[in-house]
Amino acid sequence: MAINWFPGHMHKARKEIKKVMPQMDLIIEVLDARIPFSSENPLVPALRGDTPLIKVLNKRDLADPEVTGQWQTWLEKERGVRAVTLTHNQRNEAMDILKLAEDMTPHHDRQKSALRVMILGIPNVGKSTLINTLAGRPAAKTGNEPAVTRAQQAIKLPHNILLYDTPGFLWPKLSPEACGYRLAITGAIRSAVLDFEDVALFEADFLLAAYPELVKARYGFEELPRDGLALMDGIATKRRFFSRGGVPDLHKVSEVLLNEFRAGTLGRISLETPAMVEREQREAEEA
Numbered sequence: 001m002a003i004n005w006f007p008g009h010m011h012k013a014r015k016e017i018k019k020v021m022p023q024m025d026l027i028i029e030v031l032d033a034r035i036p037f038s039s040e041n042p043l044v045p046a047l048r049g050d051t052p053l054i055k056v057l058n059k060r061d062l063a064d065p066e067v068t069g070q071w072q073t074w075l076e077k078e079r080g081v082r083a084v085t086l087t088h089n090q091r092n093e094a095m096d097i098l099k100l101a102e103d104m105t106p107h108h109d110r111q112k113s114a115l116r117v118m119i120l121g122i123p124n125v126g127k128s129t130l131i132n133t134l135a136g137r138p139a140a141k142t143g144n145e146p147a148v149t150r151a152q153q154a155i156k157l158p159h160n161i162l163l164y165d166t167p168g169f170l171w172p173k174l175s176p177e178a179c180g181y182r183l184a185i186t187g188a189i190r191s192a193v194l195d196f197e198d199v200a201l202f203e204a205d206f207l208l209a210a211y212p213e214l215v216k217a218r219y220g221f222e223e224l225p226r227d228g229l230a231l232m233d234g235i236a237t238k239r240r241f242f243s244r245g246g247v248p249d250l251h252k253v254s255e256v257l258l259n260e261f262r263a264g265t266l267g268r269i270s271l272e273t274p275a276m277v278e279r280e281q282r283e284a285e286e287a
């Protein structure tokens with residue numbers, strides 16, 4: 001998949017993060033709980049060294065709770081990092097992340113110097129929302145476009161903690177190919193990068209395989225369509241989405257599938273499980 005993810009910005013961000021990372025006492029990486037693997041930034045493992053890391057599986061309200069539990073266990077066992085879950089508007093839970101940060105840095109004397117925490121995350125995972133929740137004020141811009149580069153800012157938090165926003169924006173994992181599709185389904189990659197209808201078809205195939213009951217309930221099928229395309233055609237028929245000449249309007253169906261997934265209308269859905277990504281990685285190595 002040929003995706004050119006703003007190479008100039010990527011280079012700049014890598015350089016700046018490499019410069020500031022050694023000065024950090026702890027890193028908070030915000031992930032989308034629906035895609036905890038695909039929403040990781042590939043730089044983090046390479047640049048973090050021994051710096052303690054907390055992975056925050058955010059947007060918990062939209063993800064399948066059972067799969068989120070599997071991810072927490074997998075991240076802690078396989079990766080040896082702390083993984084917590086979060087959803088917006090839960091200030092107490094967000095503040096608990098700071099308590100965890102303090103617990104994970106027992107040798108740091110906060111009477112002498114501030115605990116420096118860097119917060120990282122690819123666009124759209126809810127990083128700015130979390131920063132604002134922690135700060136108790138609008139300290140970061142939300143809903144920003146991927147290409148926006150912000151100057152680095154340090155935000156003073158209680159208990160002598162300084163929170164550093166990422167310098168520049170971070171890009172997601174685009175390989176294996178399935179990661180790119182999952183990122184596009186959540187809206188982390190804008191539709192200009194991947195074909196909109198291809199993304200919806202990927203979602204339709206996945207939903208049929210992983211959440212057939214939710215598909216039946218939402219779109220009113222008594223019998224499941226045989227594949228993603230048949231599902232899209234079926235939705236077009238049921239909702240009377242036809243273009244001129246009676247052809248199913250797959251663009252309209254794609255909009256419905258993607259918007260309803262993003263809004264959580266279909267139900268709580270996770271797009272990847274630890275078993276799935278392990279299998280994909282094995283297949284990529286064997287190829």
Ligand code: G4P
Nearest residue numbers: 058059060087088122123124125126127128129142143144
């Ligand atoms: P970012 O800095 O990582 O790019 O993300 P940001 O905080 O701007 O959040 C991106 C979108 O996700 C925002 O919606 C925000 O309200 C939403 N969001 C953040 N945390 C959660 C959460 O825990 N659950 C749910 N359901 N949504 C969350 P937005 O401003 O409407 O932007 P958009 O959806 O139009 O892109």
